[in-house]
Amino acid sequence: MIKSIKRKVQQNRFLFEELVKRDFTKKYKRTVLGMLWSILGPLMTLGVMALVFKQFFGRNMEHYVIYVFCGNLLFSYFKEATNGGMTALQANAKIFSKVNVPKYMFVLSKSVSSTINFLINLCVLFIFCLFDKVAFTWKFIMLLYPICCLVIFNLGMGLILSALYMMFKDLKYLYDVFTMLLMYVSAIFYSIDTYAMNIQRLFYLNPIYVYIRYFRKIILEGTIPQFSFHLLAFGYAAAALVVGMVIYKKQNYKFLYYM
Amino acid sequence: MESIIEVKNVSVKYITGDLRNIGFKEFVMKKLTRKYHVEEFYAVNDVSFTVEKGDMLGIIGTNGAGKSTLLKVVTQIMKPSKGSVKVNGKIAALLELASGFDGELNLKENAYLRGAMLGYTREFMDKKYPEILEFSELKEFEQRPFKQLSSGMKSRIAFAIASMLEPEILILDEVLSVGDGAFRKKSEEKMREIIKNGKATILVSHSLDQVRRMCNKVLWLDHGKQVAFGETAPLCDAYAEFLQTKKLPEFH
Numbered sequence: 464m465i466k467s468i469k470r471k472v473q474q475n476r477f478l479f480e481e482l483v484k485r486d487f488t489k490k491y492k493r494t495v496l497g498m499l500w501s502i503l504g505p506l507m508t509l510g511v512m513a514l515v516f517k518q519f520f521g522r523n524m525e526h527y528v529i530y531v532f533c534g535n536l537l538f539s540y541f542k543e544a545t546n547g548g549m550t551a552l553q554a555n556a557k558i559f560s561k562v563n564v565p566k567y568m569f570v571l572s573k574s575v576s577s578t579i580n581f582l583i584n585l586c587v588l589f590i591f592c593l594f595d596k597v598a599f600t601w602k603f604i605m606l607l608y609p610i611c612c613l614v615i616f617n618l619g620m621g622l623i624l625s626a627l628y629m630m631f632k633d634l635k636y637l638y639d640v641f642t643m644l645l646m647y648v649s650a651i652f653y654s655i656d657t658y659a660m661n662i663q664r665l666f667y668l669n670p671i672y673v674y675i676r677y678f679r680k681i682i683l684e685g686t687i688p689q690f691s692f693h694l695l696a697f698g699y700a701a702a703a704l705v706v707g708m709v710i711y712k713k714q715n716y717k718f719l720y721y722m
Numbered sequence: 723m724e725s726i727i728e729v730k731n732v733s734v735k736y737i738t739g740d741l742r743n744i745g746f747k748e749f750v751m752k753k754l755t756r757k758y759h760v761e762e763f764y765a766v767n768d769v770s771f772t773v774e775k776g777d778m779l780g781i782i783g784t785n786g787a788g789k790s791t792l793l794k795v796v797t798q799i800m801k802p803s804k805g806s807v808k809v810n811g812k813i814a815a816l817l818e819l820a821s822g823f824d825g826e827l828n829l830k831e832n833a834y835l836r837g838a839m840l841g842y843t844r845e846f847m848d849k850k851y852p853e854i855l856e857f858s859e860l861k862e863f864e865q866r867p868f869k870q871l872s873s874g875m876k877s878r879i880a881f882a883i884a885s886m887l888e889p890e891i892l893i894l895d896e897v898l899s900v901g902d903g904a905f906r907k908k909s910e911e912k913m914r915e916i917i918k919n920g921k922a923t924i925l926v927s928h929s930l931d932q933v934r935r936m937c938n939k940v941l942w943l944d945h946g947k948q949v950a951f952g953e954t955a956p957l958c959d960a961y962a963e964f965l966q967t968k969k970l971p972e973f974h
Contacts, residue, residue, distance in 0.1 A: 475838075477837075477838045477842070477843055477844045477847075478835075478838035478839060480838075480844075481831075481834050481835045481838040482835070482838075484831070485824060485827060485831065485835060488826065488827060488831065489824070489826050489827075492826075558839060559799070560794070560799065561799065561815070561839075562799070562839045562840065562841075563797065563798055563799045564839065633747060716800065716801040719794070719799065719800050720736060720737070
Protein backbone atom coordinates (compact mmCIF):
# COMPACT_ATOMS: atom_id res chain seq x y z
CA MET A 464 0.00 0.00 0.00
CA ILE A 465 2.86 2.37 0.79
CA LYS A 466 4.25 1.60 -2.63
CA SER A 467 1.00 2.39 -4.37
CA ILE A 468 0.75 5.64 -2.41
CA LYS A 469 4.29 6.50 -3.43
CA ARG A 470 3.48 5.91 -7.06
CA LYS A 471 0.38 8.02 -6.87
CA VAL A 472 2.29 10.79 -5.14
CA GLN A 473 4.83 10.72 -7.93
CA GLN A 474 2.04 10.98 -10.44
CA ASN A 475 0.58 13.84 -8.50
CA ARG A 476 3.87 15.45 -7.60
CA PHE A 477 3.07 18.71 -9.29
CA LEU A 478 -0.16 19.05 -7.35
CA PHE A 479 1.59 18.05 -4.16
CA GLU A 480 4.30 20.68 -4.60
CA GLU A 481 1.77 23.35 -5.40
CA LEU A 482 -0.27 22.48 -2.32
CA VAL A 483 2.79 22.66 -0.09
CA LYS A 484 3.74 25.97 -1.65
CA ARG A 485 0.25 27.29 -1.04
CA ASP A 486 0.27 26.24 2.61
CA PHE A 487 3.57 28.00 3.11
CA THR A 488 2.59 31.18 1.36
CA LYS A 489 -0.58 31.39 3.37
CA LYS A 490 1.04 30.54 6.64
CA TYR A 491 3.86 33.03 6.52
CA LYS A 492 2.01 35.61 4.45
CA ARG A 493 5.20 36.25 2.51
CA THR A 494 6.84 38.07 5.39
CA VAL A 495 10.09 37.45 7.20
CA LEU A 496 8.27 38.27 10.41
CA GLY A 497 5.81 35.49 9.66
CA MET A 498 8.68 33.04 9.55
CA LEU A 499 10.19 34.53 12.67
CA TRP A 500 6.87 34.35 14.45
CA SER A 501 6.75 30.59 14.15
CA ILE A 502 9.93 30.49 16.23
CA LEU A 503 9.00 33.31 18.59
CA GLY A 504 5.64 31.78 19.48
CA PRO A 505 7.02 28.54 20.95
CA LEU A 506 9.92 30.44 22.54
CA MET A 507 7.54 32.69 24.42
CA THR A 508 5.54 29.71 25.64
CA LEU A 509 8.79 28.15 26.74
CA GLY A 510 9.85 31.33 28.52
CA VAL A 511 6.62 31.56 30.47
CA MET A 512 6.64 27.88 31.37
CA ALA A 513 10.25 27.91 32.49
CA LEU A 514 9.71 31.07 34.51
CA VAL A 515 6.51 29.93 36.20
CA PHE A 516 7.31 26.29 36.88
CA LYS A 517 11.00 26.52 37.70
CA GLN A 518 10.15 27.21 41.34
CA PHE A 519 7.84 24.20 41.58
CA PHE A 520 9.42 21.51 39.48
CA GLY A 521 12.82 22.67 38.35
CA ARG A 522 14.60 23.52 41.57
CA ASN A 523 16.56 20.31 41.74
CA MET A 524 16.84 19.75 38.04
CA GLU A 525 19.77 20.50 35.85
CA HIS A 526 19.01 21.99 32.43
CA TYR A 527 15.38 22.59 33.35
CA VAL A 528 14.86 24.91 30.38
CA ILE A 529 16.06 22.22 27.97
CA TYR A 530 13.82 19.74 29.76
CA VAL A 531 10.78 21.93 29.18
CA PHE A 532 11.93 22.79 25.66
CA CYS A 533 11.99 19.11 24.63
CA GLY A 534 8.48 18.58 25.93
CA ASN A 535 7.10 21.76 24.50
CA LEU A 536 8.76 21.28 21.11
CA LEU A 537 7.35 17.83 20.50
CA PHE A 538 3.98 18.61 21.94
CA SER A 539 3.53 21.81 19.89
CA TYR A 540 4.49 19.89 16.78
CA PHE A 541 1.91 17.23 17.56
CA LYS A 542 -0.74 19.84 18.25
CA GLU A 543 -0.03 21.92 15.18
CA ALA A 544 0.27 18.98 12.83
CA THR A 545 -2.88 17.24 13.97
CA ASN A 546 -4.92 20.42 14.09
CA GLY A 547 -3.77 21.32 10.60
CA GLY A 548 -4.32 17.79 9.39
CA MET A 549 -7.81 17.68 10.84
CA THR A 550 -9.05 20.62 8.78
CA ALA A 551 -6.96 19.87 5.69
CA LEU A 552 -9.59 17.76 3.99
CA GLN A 553 -12.54 19.98 4.80
CA ALA A 554 -10.66 23.10 3.70
CA ASN A 555 -10.06 21.55 0.30
CA ALA A 556 -13.53 20.14 -0.15
CA LYS A 557 -14.11 22.56 -2.99
CA ILE A 558 -11.16 21.12 -4.84
CA PHE A 559 -11.86 17.43 -4.52
CA SER A 560 -15.56 17.88 -5.25
CA LYS A 561 -14.53 18.98 -8.71
CA VAL A 562 -11.42 17.06 -9.53
CA ASN A 563 -10.65 13.46 -8.87
CA VAL A 564 -7.47 13.58 -6.79
CA PRO A 565 -6.21 11.29 -4.05
CA LYS A 566 -7.58 12.93 -0.95
CA TYR A 567 -4.83 12.07 1.49
CA MET A 568 -2.71 14.45 -0.56
CA PHE A 569 -4.19 17.43 1.27
CA VAL A 570 -3.31 15.97 4.66
CA LEU A 571 0.13 15.01 3.44
CA SER A 572 0.93 18.45 2.08
CA LYS A 573 -0.28 20.10 5.26
CA SER A 574 1.94 17.86 7.34
CA VAL A 575 4.96 18.97 5.33
CA SER A 576 4.62 22.56 6.39
CA SER A 577 4.16 21.75 10.07
CA THR A 578 7.11 19.35 9.94
CA ILE A 579 9.38 21.99 8.47
CA ASN A 580 8.25 24.36 11.17
CA PHE A 581 9.13 21.71 13.71
CA LEU A 582 12.59 21.23 12.24
CA ILE A 583 13.27 24.95 12.45
CA ASN A 584 12.35 24.90 16.12
CA LEU A 585 14.51 21.82 16.59
CA CYS A 586 17.50 23.88 15.45
CA VAL A 587 16.59 26.48 18.05
CA LEU A 588 16.61 23.70 20.66
CA PHE A 589 20.14 22.74 19.65
CA ILE A 590 21.24 26.36 19.96
CA PHE A 591 19.78 26.40 23.46
CA CYS A 592 21.64 23.19 24.26
CA LEU A 593 24.83 24.85 23.14
CA PHE A 594 24.30 27.81 25.44
CA ASP A 595 23.25 25.59 28.32
CA LYS A 596 26.43 23.53 27.88
CA VAL A 597 24.65 20.26 27.22
CA ALA A 598 27.18 17.67 26.08
CA PHE A 599 26.69 16.86 22.41
CA THR A 600 27.43 13.20 21.73
CA TRP A 601 27.14 10.95 18.71
CA LYS A 602 23.97 9.66 20.30
CA PHE A 603 22.19 12.78 19.12
CA ILE A 604 21.92 11.05 15.74
CA MET A 605 19.48 8.66 17.39
CA LEU A 606 17.05 11.59 17.69
CA LEU A 607 16.18 10.85 14.09
CA TYR A 608 14.32 7.79 15.30
CA PRO A 609 11.72 9.49 17.50
CA ILE A 610 11.45 12.29 14.94
CA CYS A 611 10.60 9.85 12.16
CA CYS A 612 8.15 8.05 14.43
CA LEU A 613 6.48 11.30 15.42
CA VAL A 614 6.21 12.47 11.80
CA ILE A 615 4.48 9.19 10.93
CA PHE A 616 2.34 9.30 14.04
CA ASN A 617 1.20 12.85 13.31
CA LEU A 618 0.45 11.99 9.72
CA GLY A 619 -1.63 9.00 10.78
CA MET A 620 -3.49 11.07 13.36
CA GLY A 621 -4.02 13.77 10.74
CA LEU A 622 -5.60 11.23 8.40
CA ILE A 623 -7.85 9.84 11.11
CA LEU A 624 -8.90 13.25 12.40
CA SER A 625 -9.50 14.74 8.97
CA ALA A 626 -11.79 11.86 8.07
CA LEU A 627 -13.68 12.17 11.34
CA TYR A 628 -13.87 15.92 10.95
CA MET A 629 -15.60 15.52 7.60
CA MET A 630 -18.35 13.68 9.42
CA PHE A 631 -18.42 15.41 12.80
CA LYS A 632 -17.98 19.12 12.53
CA ASP A 633 -17.97 19.63 16.29
CA LEU A 634 -14.93 17.40 16.61
CA LYS A 635 -12.76 20.52 16.67
CA TYR A 636 -14.01 21.64 20.07
CA LEU A 637 -13.74 18.19 21.56
CA TYR A 638 -10.24 17.85 20.18
CA ASP A 639 -9.19 21.17 21.68
CA VAL A 640 -10.22 19.91 25.10
CA PHE A 641 -8.51 16.60 24.43
CA THR A 642 -5.18 18.19 23.48
CA MET A 643 -5.28 20.37 26.55
CA LEU A 644 -5.75 17.33 28.76
CA LEU A 645 -3.08 15.50 26.83
CA MET A 646 -0.66 18.35 27.46
CA TYR A 647 -1.04 17.95 31.21
CA VAL A 648 -0.33 14.23 31.09
CA SER A 649 2.67 14.63 28.81
CA ALA A 650 4.97 15.74 31.65
CA ILE A 651 6.10 18.78 29.74
CA PHE A 652 7.10 20.93 32.67
CA TYR A 653 7.27 18.40 35.50
CA SER A 654 9.08 15.17 36.13
CA ILE A 655 7.25 11.92 36.80
CA ASP A 656 9.99 10.57 39.07
CA THR A 657 8.05 11.31 42.22
CA TYR A 658 5.11 9.13 41.17
CA ALA A 659 4.78 5.49 42.15
CA MET A 660 6.16 3.00 39.66
CA ASN A 661 2.79 1.74 38.43
CA ILE A 662 1.61 5.27 37.81
CA GLN A 663 4.80 6.09 35.97
CA ARG A 664 4.07 3.20 33.67
CA LEU A 665 0.68 4.68 32.81
CA PHE A 666 2.46 7.61 31.19
CA TYR A 667 3.71 5.31 28.48
CA LEU A 668 0.15 4.91 27.25
CA ASN A 669 0.58 8.44 25.93
CA PRO A 670 2.50 8.29 22.65
CA ILE A 671 3.59 11.91 22.92
CA TYR A 672 5.15 11.23 26.29
CA VAL A 673 7.08 8.32 24.80
CA TYR A 674 8.62 10.56 22.16
CA ILE A 675 9.36 13.32 24.65
CA ARG A 676 10.99 10.81 26.98
CA TYR A 677 13.17 9.53 24.15
CA PHE A 678 14.35 13.06 23.41
CA ARG A 679 15.20 13.74 27.02
CA LYS A 680 17.05 10.48 27.42
CA ILE A 681 19.31 11.33 24.52
CA ILE A 682 19.78 15.02 25.18
CA LEU A 683 19.79 15.23 28.97
CA GLU A 684 20.87 11.77 30.08
CA GLY A 685 23.05 10.82 27.15
CA THR A 686 21.63 7.29 27.02
CA ILE A 687 19.90 5.37 24.27
CA PRO A 688 16.61 3.84 25.43
CA GLN A 689 16.04 0.09 25.48
CA PHE A 690 14.93 -1.86 22.46
CA SER A 691 11.41 -2.33 23.81
CA PHE A 692 11.14 1.45 24.03
CA HIS A 693 11.91 1.67 20.33
CA LEU A 694 9.23 -0.88 19.61
CA LEU A 695 6.69 1.10 21.58
CA ALA A 696 7.59 4.32 19.78
CA PHE A 697 7.29 2.63 16.41
CA GLY A 698 4.12 0.77 17.39
CA TYR A 699 2.19 3.94 18.11
CA ALA A 700 3.29 5.52 14.85
CA ALA A 701 2.51 2.45 12.76
CA ALA A 702 -0.87 1.96 14.40
CA ALA A 703 -1.93 5.55 13.73
CA LEU A 704 -0.79 5.42 10.12
CA VAL A 705 -2.41 2.06 9.36
CA VAL A 706 -5.74 3.09 10.85
CA GLY A 707 -5.58 6.37 8.94
CA MET A 708 -4.80 4.66 5.66
CA VAL A 709 -7.54 2.08 6.07
CA ILE A 710 -10.09 4.82 6.73
CA TYR A 711 -8.99 6.70 3.63
CA LYS A 712 -9.01 3.61 1.50
CA LYS A 713 -12.55 2.81 2.60
CA GLN A 714 -14.00 6.30 2.74
CA ASN A 715 -12.24 7.82 -0.27
CA TYR A 716 -15.42 8.25 -2.27
CA LYS A 717 -17.72 8.73 0.68
CA PHE A 718 -16.19 12.01 1.84
CA LEU A 719 -18.10 13.82 -0.87
CA TYR A 720 -21.41 12.82 0.65
CA TYR A 721 -20.53 14.52 3.90
CA MET A 722 -19.85 17.95 2.56
CA MET B 723 -21.68 2.91 -33.08
CA GLU B 724 -19.00 3.10 -30.43
CA SER B 725 -20.44 4.11 -27.09
CA ILE B 726 -18.27 6.53 -25.18
CA ILE B 727 -20.22 6.87 -21.98
CA GLU B 728 -22.62 4.27 -20.67
CA VAL B 729 -24.64 5.08 -17.58
CA LYS B 730 -26.88 2.35 -16.27
CA ASN B 731 -29.50 2.72 -13.54
CA VAL B 732 -27.40 5.16 -11.58
CA SER B 733 -28.67 6.42 -8.24
CA VAL B 734 -27.00 8.69 -5.73
CA LYS B 735 -28.40 8.63 -2.25
CA TYR B 736 -27.78 11.29 0.36
CA ILE B 737 -28.57 10.82 4.01
CA THR B 738 -29.56 13.83 6.06
CA GLY B 739 -30.25 14.27 9.73
CA ASP B 740 -27.86 11.57 10.90
CA LEU B 741 -24.93 11.97 13.26
CA ARG B 742 -22.50 13.54 10.81
CA ASN B 743 -25.11 16.01 9.69
CA ILE B 744 -26.17 17.34 13.07
CA GLY B 745 -23.09 16.80 15.24
CA PHE B 746 -22.57 15.20 18.64
CA LYS B 747 -24.49 17.67 20.76
CA GLU B 748 -27.60 17.65 18.59
CA PHE B 749 -27.35 13.89 18.27
CA VAL B 750 -27.33 13.33 22.02
CA MET B 751 -30.14 15.83 22.52
CA LYS B 752 -32.30 14.29 19.85
CA LYS B 753 -31.64 10.78 21.08
CA LEU B 754 -32.69 11.81 24.57
CA THR B 755 -35.85 13.51 23.39
CA ARG B 756 -36.54 10.68 20.93
CA LYS B 757 -36.65 13.07 18.02
CA TYR B 758 -33.79 11.41 16.22
CA HIS B 759 -34.60 10.19 12.75
CA VAL B 760 -32.72 9.86 9.52
CA GLU B 761 -33.93 10.91 6.13
CA GLU B 762 -32.73 9.57 2.84
CA PHE B 763 -33.11 11.29 -0.42
CA TYR B 764 -32.05 10.52 -3.92
CA ALA B 765 -30.25 13.33 -5.72
CA VAL B 766 -30.11 11.08 -8.76
CA ASN B 767 -32.63 8.30 -9.04
CA ASP B 768 -32.32 5.47 -11.56
CA VAL B 769 -30.88 7.34 -14.52
CA SER B 770 -29.65 5.59 -17.65
CA PHE B 771 -28.25 6.96 -20.89
CA THR B 772 -25.53 6.39 -23.44
CA VAL B 773 -23.34 8.82 -25.31
CA GLU B 774 -21.90 7.70 -28.60
CA LYS B 775 -19.02 8.98 -30.64
CA GLY B 776 -19.70 12.43 -32.03
CA ASP B 777 -22.62 13.01 -29.75
CA MET B 778 -23.34 16.18 -27.93
CA LEU B 779 -25.66 15.49 -25.04
CA GLY B 780 -27.58 18.26 -23.36
CA ILE B 781 -28.83 17.78 -19.81
CA ILE B 782 -31.80 19.92 -18.89
CA GLY B 783 -33.92 20.29 -15.79
CA THR B 784 -34.86 22.81 -13.13
CA ASN B 785 -32.62 23.64 -10.17
CA GLY B 786 -32.09 20.67 -7.91
CA ALA B 787 -32.86 18.18 -10.64
CA GLY B 788 -29.58 16.37 -9.96
CA LYS B 789 -27.66 17.55 -13.01
CA SER B 790 -24.46 18.47 -11.21
CA THR B 791 -24.52 15.33 -9.10
CA LEU B 792 -24.94 13.24 -12.21
CA LEU B 793 -21.94 14.95 -13.78
CA LYS B 794 -19.87 14.15 -10.71
CA VAL B 795 -20.75 10.52 -11.15
CA VAL B 796 -19.84 10.58 -14.82
CA THR B 797 -16.48 12.19 -14.11
CA GLN B 798 -15.94 9.58 -11.41
CA ILE B 799 -15.40 12.11 -8.68
CA MET B 800 -18.30 10.41 -6.98
CA LYS B 801 -19.24 6.77 -6.88
CA PRO B 802 -22.94 6.10 -7.36
CA SER B 803 -24.86 4.36 -4.57
CA LYS B 804 -26.37 2.08 -7.19
CA GLY B 805 -25.79 1.38 -10.86
CA SER B 806 -22.72 1.56 -13.04
CA VAL B 807 -20.85 4.05 -15.18
CA LYS B 808 -18.54 3.12 -18.02
CA VAL B 809 -16.37 5.77 -19.61
CA ASN B 810 -14.24 5.14 -22.64
CA GLY B 811 -11.70 7.93 -23.07
CA LYS B 812 -9.90 10.76 -21.35
CA ILE B 813 -12.46 12.87 -19.59
CA ALA B 814 -12.29 16.49 -18.51
CA ALA B 815 -14.93 18.42 -16.67
CA LEU B 816 -15.40 22.12 -16.32
CA LEU B 817 -17.61 22.41 -13.31
CA GLU B 818 -18.26 25.69 -11.49
CA LEU B 819 -15.20 27.34 -12.90
CA ALA B 820 -14.66 30.28 -10.62
CA SER B 821 -14.77 28.49 -7.27
CA GLY B 822 -11.95 26.55 -5.69
CA PHE B 823 -9.36 29.27 -6.09
CA ASP B 824 -7.45 30.58 -3.13
CA GLY B 825 -8.00 34.24 -2.32
CA GLU B 826 -4.61 34.70 -0.69
CA LEU B 827 -2.55 33.47 -3.61
CA ASN B 828 -1.82 35.58 -6.65
CA LEU B 829 -2.91 34.88 -10.15
CA LYS B 830 0.15 32.94 -11.20
CA GLU B 831 0.15 30.73 -8.12
CA ASN B 832 -3.53 30.03 -8.53
CA ALA B 833 -3.05 29.23 -12.19
CA TYR B 834 -0.38 26.67 -11.36
CA LEU B 835 -2.46 25.17 -8.58
CA ARG B 836 -5.44 24.84 -10.87
CA GLY B 837 -3.26 23.36 -13.57
CA ALA B 838 -1.97 20.80 -11.10
CA MET B 839 -5.53 19.98 -10.09
CA LEU B 840 -6.50 19.38 -13.68
CA GLY B 841 -3.64 16.94 -14.01
CA TYR B 842 -1.21 19.00 -16.06
CA THR B 843 2.52 18.61 -15.53
CA ARG B 844 4.78 21.44 -14.43
CA GLU B 845 6.53 21.48 -17.81
CA PHE B 846 3.18 21.82 -19.55
CA MET B 847 2.22 24.70 -17.28
CA ASP B 848 5.58 26.43 -17.77
CA LYS B 849 5.07 26.22 -21.48
CA LYS B 850 1.43 27.20 -21.55
CA TYR B 851 1.34 29.83 -18.83
CA PRO B 852 2.20 32.78 -21.11
CA GLU B 853 -0.51 31.59 -23.47
CA ILE B 854 -3.01 31.36 -20.62
CA LEU B 855 -2.14 34.85 -19.45
CA GLU B 856 -2.42 36.14 -22.99
CA PHE B 857 -5.78 34.50 -23.55
CA SER B 858 -7.27 35.76 -20.31
CA GLU B 859 -5.99 39.30 -20.99
CA LEU B 860 -5.04 39.70 -17.34
CA LYS B 861 -1.32 40.31 -17.61
CA GLU B 862 -1.38 43.48 -15.52
CA PHE B 863 -3.05 41.62 -12.64
CA GLU B 864 -0.50 38.82 -12.50
CA GLN B 865 0.84 39.67 -9.03
CA ARG B 866 -2.48 40.61 -7.44
CA PRO B 867 -3.94 38.44 -4.70
CA PHE B 868 -6.89 36.61 -6.11
CA LYS B 869 -9.40 38.08 -3.70
CA GLN B 870 -8.89 41.48 -5.31
CA LEU B 871 -9.99 40.29 -8.74
CA SER B 872 -13.55 40.59 -9.95
CA SER B 873 -15.59 37.45 -10.42
CA GLY B 874 -15.57 38.01 -14.18
CA MET B 875 -11.79 38.05 -14.16
CA LYS B 876 -11.70 34.89 -12.07
CA SER B 877 -13.84 33.00 -14.51
CA ARG B 878 -11.74 34.33 -17.37
CA ILE B 879 -8.53 32.93 -15.98
CA ALA B 880 -10.31 29.72 -15.00
CA PHE B 881 -11.59 29.34 -18.51
CA ALA B 882 -8.19 30.10 -20.00
CA ILE B 883 -6.53 27.39 -17.91
CA ALA B 884 -9.23 24.85 -18.55
CA SER B 885 -9.26 25.49 -22.27
CA MET B 886 -5.67 24.26 -22.55
CA LEU B 887 -7.08 20.79 -22.00
CA GLU B 888 -7.29 18.43 -24.90
CA PRO B 889 -9.89 16.00 -23.64
CA GLU B 890 -11.66 13.32 -25.59
CA ILE B 891 -14.79 13.75 -23.55
CA LEU B 892 -15.69 17.20 -22.40
CA ILE B 893 -18.19 17.94 -19.66
CA LEU B 894 -19.49 21.46 -19.38
CA ASP B 895 -21.57 22.79 -16.54
CA GLU B 896 -22.93 26.10 -17.80
CA VAL B 897 -19.54 27.23 -18.98
CA LEU B 898 -19.67 27.49 -22.70
CA SER B 899 -18.46 31.03 -22.55
CA VAL B 900 -17.51 33.53 -19.87
CA GLY B 901 -16.84 37.21 -19.41
CA ASP B 902 -18.08 40.31 -21.16
CA GLY B 903 -18.89 41.01 -24.83
CA ALA B 904 -15.65 40.48 -26.71
CA PHE B 905 -14.31 37.85 -24.35
CA ARG B 906 -17.57 35.99 -24.50
CA LYS B 907 -17.21 35.57 -28.24
CA LYS B 908 -13.59 34.55 -27.98
CA SER B 909 -14.25 31.94 -25.31
CA GLU B 910 -17.18 30.47 -27.17
CA GLU B 911 -15.04 30.08 -30.28
CA LYS B 912 -12.34 28.37 -28.26
CA MET B 913 -14.88 26.03 -26.70
CA ARG B 914 -16.28 25.09 -30.09
CA GLU B 915 -12.79 24.24 -31.22
CA ILE B 916 -12.27 21.94 -28.24
CA ILE B 917 -15.63 20.29 -28.79
CA LYS B 918 -14.78 19.74 -32.44
CA ASN B 919 -11.52 18.04 -31.56
CA GLY B 920 -13.04 15.78 -28.94
CA LYS B 921 -15.06 12.60 -29.21
CA ALA B 922 -18.13 13.62 -27.27
CA THR B 923 -19.48 16.40 -25.09
CA ILE B 924 -22.01 16.70 -22.32
CA LEU B 925 -23.50 20.12 -21.76
CA VAL B 926 -25.58 21.17 -18.81
CA SER B 927 -27.45 24.32 -19.61
CA HIS B 928 -30.40 26.39 -18.59
CA SER B 929 -30.42 28.01 -21.98
CA LEU B 930 -32.84 25.94 -24.02
CA ASP B 931 -31.79 27.89 -27.07
CA GLN B 932 -28.20 26.76 -26.67
CA VAL B 933 -29.23 23.14 -26.21
CA ARG B 934 -31.37 23.26 -29.34
CA ARG B 935 -28.54 24.73 -31.36
CA MET B 936 -25.75 22.45 -30.22
CA CYS B 937 -27.00 19.12 -28.91
CA ASN B 938 -28.24 16.11 -30.80
CA LYS B 939 -29.46 14.28 -27.70
CA VAL B 940 -31.16 15.48 -24.56
CA LEU B 941 -31.52 14.05 -21.09
CA TRP B 942 -34.24 15.61 -18.97
CA LEU B 943 -34.06 15.27 -15.22
CA ASP B 944 -36.56 16.30 -12.60
CA HIS B 945 -36.00 15.90 -8.86
CA GLY B 946 -33.38 13.27 -9.56
CA LYS B 947 -35.63 11.19 -11.78
CA GLN B 948 -35.16 10.71 -15.46
CA VAL B 949 -38.11 12.23 -17.28
CA ALA B 950 -36.88 11.41 -20.75
CA PHE B 951 -33.86 10.72 -22.89
CA GLY B 952 -33.92 11.14 -26.66
CA GLU B 953 -34.01 13.48 -29.64
CA THR B 954 -33.45 17.15 -29.04
CA ALA B 955 -36.34 18.85 -30.80
CA PRO B 956 -39.37 17.08 -29.28
CA LEU B 957 -37.86 17.05 -25.80
CA CYS B 958 -36.98 20.72 -25.90
CA ASP B 959 -40.52 21.55 -26.98
CA ALA B 960 -41.95 19.48 -24.15
CA TYR B 961 -39.55 21.07 -21.66
CA ALA B 962 -40.51 24.56 -22.81
CA GLU B 963 -44.11 23.66 -22.28
CA PHE B 964 -43.33 22.21 -18.86
CA LEU B 965 -41.67 25.46 -17.81
CA GLN B 966 -44.94 27.24 -18.63
CA THR B 967 -47.42 24.77 -17.16
CA LYS B 968 -45.27 23.17 -14.44
CA LYS B 969 -46.81 19.84 -15.33
CA LEU B 970 -44.57 16.93 -16.17
CA PRO B 971 -45.56 15.20 -19.41
CA GLU B 972 -45.82 11.43 -19.67
CA PHE B 973 -43.30 9.63 -21.84
CA HIS B 974 -43.51 5.99 -22.66
